[in-house]
Amino acid sequence: MDEKVIYEKVKESVVEALGVDEEEVTPSAVLFDDLGAESLDLLDIVFRLEKEFGIKIPRGGIQAEALSAEGESLKEEDLVVDGVLTPLGIEKLKMVMPEVDPARITEGFRADDIPTLFTVQTFVNITKKLVEDKEKAG
Amino acid sequence: MGIGIDITEVSRIKSLAEKHEQFLTRVYTEKEINYCNKKKNKYQHYAARFAAKESVLKALGVGWSQEIKWTDIEVVNEPSGKPRINTYGKVKRLMEQKEVKEILISLSHTSHHAIASAQLIKGE
Numbered sequence: 407m408d409e410k411v412i413y414e415k416v417k418e419s420v421v422e423a424l425g426v427d428e429e430e431v432t433p434s435a436v437l438f439d440d441l442g443a444e445s446l447d448l449l450d451i452v453f454r455l456e457k458e459f460g461i462k463i464p465r466g467g468i469q470a471e472a473l474s475a476e477g478e479s480l481k482e483e484d485l486v487v488d489g490v491l492t493p494l495g496i497e498k499l500k501m502v503m504p505e506v507d508p509a510r511i512t513e514g515f516r517a518d519d520i521p522t523l524f525t526v527q528t529f530v531n532i533t534k535k536l537v538e539d540k541e542k543a544g
Numbered sequence: 545m546g547i548g549i550d551i552t553e554v555s556r557i558k559s560l561a562e563k564h565e566q567f568l569t570r571v572y573t574e575k576e577i578n579y580c581n582k583k584k585n586k587y588q589h590y591a592a593r594f595a596a597k598e599s600v601l602k603a604l605g606v607g608w609s610q611e612i613k614w615t616d617i618e619v620v621n622e623p624s625g626k627p628r629i630n631t632y633g634k635v636k637r638l639m640e641q642k643e644v645k646e647i648l649i650s651l652s653h654t655s656h657h658a659i660a661s662a663q664l665i666k667g668e
Binding site for chain 2: 444446449450453454456457464465466488489518
């Protein structure tokens with residue numbers, strides 16, 4: 407499926423879930439800081455996308471990709487210790503979320519705060535991946 | 545040891561439940577749904593349970609890689625009315641790994657907000 411089509415649907419979902427103006431929604435807009443979202447709003451957006459595309463976005467699904475990336479057998483403790491990202495965790499997170507400004511992921515960044523990094527493009531990327539997985543599975 | 549706290553707006557839970565049919569079944573167990581639906585202000589009870597689940601996840605320091613389900617954490621009420629936490633699946637395994645014997649929970653709600661506080665008790 408074309409990314410443009412997915413982007414338009416993500417944009418529509420964000421506008422409806424957050425009640426923001428269309429002009430405010432750009433690929434790089436940060437859900438929390440730029441568009442005023444709260445954690446339950448993310449769920450609202452997730453459910454809209456699930457319905458639209460017939461996919462299931464698991465809790466933590468966006469972040470979980472870091473561990474499965476490139477078939478590496480990384481363990482949770484390699485990436486996060488006491489809720490704080492390790493240097494390797496920071497590196498991997500930047501890699502799996504290239505849409506996020508890397509300057510926002512600094513030393514001492516907490517895994518709990520990952521959702522505050524999400525941009526409109528983050529939702530486009532995860533939706534695109536899940537739609538492709540679904541298409542592959544037939 | 546670990547503690548966690550969360551506050552949830554009742555109106556947000558009501559609106560999510562009304563807008564998305566998958567919300568209740570994705571987040572709550574059958575037992576929780578049956579309990580809340582019997583209550584006069586059911587969304588206050590749903591909101592308190594949502595806050596409880598989030599506070600337990602915070603207390604456990606759930607990492608980014610674990611695809612945990614909300615239904616892995618269940619709030620049940622003892623005959624006295626006191627809430628208690630049951631855990632399943634990945635959350636149960638995580639408790640075992642962290643040698644957590646019990647999770648204490650305290651809930652409170654008004655017509656607008658629900659709040660929950662969770663505390664992990666380590667076992668021998």
